[in-house]
Amino acid sequence: MTYYIKADRFLLEHEEKLGGYLQIEEGRFGEFVEATPKNAKIIDWTGHTIAPGLFDTHIHGINGYDIMDGTSEAVHEISKAILPLGVTRFLPTTLTSSKEDLKQSIISVTEAVQEELTGAKSEGIFLEGPYFTDKHKGAQNPNYFRDPNINEFQEWQDLSGGTIVKIALAPERNKAVEFTKKVTESGVLVSIAHTEGSYECCHELIDSGARNYVHLFNGMTGLHHREPGVVGAALTDSRAFTELICDGFHVHPKVAVLASQVKGDKLTLVTDCMRAGLMPDGQYDLGEFSVVVKDGMAKTESNSLAGSTLQLIEGVKNLQQWSEIPLYKVWHKGSLSPAKSLGREHEIGSITTGKIADYVVLDSNINVQAVAIAGEIKFER
Structure with missing residues (x-):
């Protein structure tokens, strides 16, 4: 399954991005884009931050x-x-x-x-x-x-x-x-x-x-x-x-x-x-x-x-x-x-294209609102 996450902030591996869309493709992180993707499934987390698991x-x-x-x-x-x-x-x-x-x-x-x-x-x-x-x-x-x-x-x-x-x-x-x-x-x-x-x-x-x-x-x-x-x-x-x-x-x-x-x-x-x-x-x-x-x-x-x-x-x-x-x-x-x-940085640990899509959705107080493993939401408050 492929979808995009919309959020106010993304904690990427080398920088912090404000606004935009993060692609999740077959359980892995895809591209990060700033424009609204056409004809794509979008999960809207406006007002939230997306961080790696x-x-x-x-x-x-x-x-x-x-x-x-x-x-x-x-x-x-x-x-x-x-x-x-x-x-x-x-x-x-x-x-x-x-x-x-x-x-x-x-x-x-x-x-x-x-x-x-x-x-x-x-x-x-x-x-x-x-x-x-x-x-x-x-x-x-x-x-x-x-x-x-x-x-x-x-x-x-x-x-x-x-x-x-x-x-x-x-x-x-x-x-x-x-x-x-x-x-x-x-x-x-x-x-x-x-x-x-x-x-x-x-x-x-x-x-x-x-x-x-x-x-x-x-x-x-x-x-x-x-x-x-x-x-x-x-x-x-x-x-x-x-x-x-x-x-x-x-x-x-x-x-x-x-x-x-x-x-x-x-x-x-x-x-x-x-x-x-x-x-x-x-x-x-x-x-x-x-x-x-x-x-x-x-x-x-x-x-x-x-x-x-x-x-x-x-x-x-x-x-x-x-x-x-x-x-x-x-x-x-x-x-x-x-x-x-542990030598696992090529697979997990950060939001980077190709890595397993483990991510956390945070509110403005850095409280966990949802958690995904390999792109699948496993917990939602």
């Missing part, structure tokens, strides 16, 4: 469900819950747990995808752990921490049908370099996280193929003028992407703006959302830990931040408000930059 590359759960529940139902419910929030693509994210629980979670994601998700689409599995170290463990369970093992990873990959696309580890673990080289060669994005490693240690892992830092400033050694640490390595290496949680709790707004200025389009906005997202304050669990959510902030009993309750679109709004960067540039940190980090 958001891509959350780090999300554990939402609306009472978690990937570590180990059920296909949980994956389906997460997919459905994030679609009205403007998210069209996501990476179901595990955390450090027992071998049995990790296997079951991988199986459940694989089954749900095979059954076909009716909300946001999975672009593959993100394994956050278990190859971490204790000091910056956050809400990861240190009882299961261990050194990277390529045979163990291959077992997980076989279970997933080859759909694990990202794994996080601490670069100071034994055999981290060898593991990174092998896994990167297979097309998996290796990320640095929950580490007390040095600047040099991180640099070596990036040299070995790693290309991402998980939730920048959290779960890692900070920046010092005589020891750059993990944060210094992340900010100064132009090869690496860095995730940022813009909820105002994980990172101070001014520091978030600084990170955005330094990293540019290598900054990816994520949520790290856990099951308490969209839920009221109260007590929840994240893996094997009890978590208390108060005023939207999730913490373990030891007072560590435990994921977030953030919606990705709120992270976009926050960074835009804090930085006063044009909306289309900030929006792309939640759509195009995540796609680039």
Whole structure:
């Protein structure tokens, strides 16, 4: 089916266009024209903005469900819950747990995808752990921490049908370099996280193929003028992407703006959302830990931040408000930059001719009014 969208504003890949018509042809973006197309089907969104679908590359759960529940139902419910929030693509994210629980979670994601998700689409599995170290463990369970093992990873990959696309580890673990080289060669994005490693240690892992830092400033050694640490390595290496949680709790707004200025389009906005997202304050669990959510902030009993309750679109709004960067540039940190980090920018992440037509319809307050995946409206308020 071919149709055109009429709207007041379009957030295209390289610019913002006011007025005009965007073609959707057989589920992909077509040409953008300023004159009214003749004899064409037109969907009129006058008074609205058309933006690319958001891509959350780090999300554990939402609306009472978690990937570590180990059920296909949980994956389906997460997919459905994030679609009205403007998210069209996501990476179901595990955390450090027992071998049995990790296997079951991988199986459940694989089954749900095979059954076909009716909300946001999975672009593959993100394994956050278990190859971490204790000091910056956050809400990861240190009882299961261990050194990277390529045979163990291959077992997980076989279970997933080859759909694990990202794994996080601490670069100071034994055999981290060898593991990174092998896994990167297979097309998996290796990320640095929950580490007390040095600047040099991180640099070596990036040299070995790693290309991402998980939730920048959290779960890692900070920046010092005589020891750059993990944060210094992340900010100064132009090869690496860095995730940022813009909820105002994980990172101070001014520091978030600084990170955005330094990293540019290598900054990816994520949520790290856990099951308490969209839920009221109260007590929840994240893996094997009890978590208390108060005023939207999730913490373990030891007072560590435990994921977030953030919606990705709120992270976009926050960074835009804090930085006063044009909306289309900030929006792309939640759509195009995540796609680039996984080598998927040729298919998704922005409104460009030929790409899959995932788009979001926004009102004047940047609230989601409709969401389409591959050109088909999947949600309308």
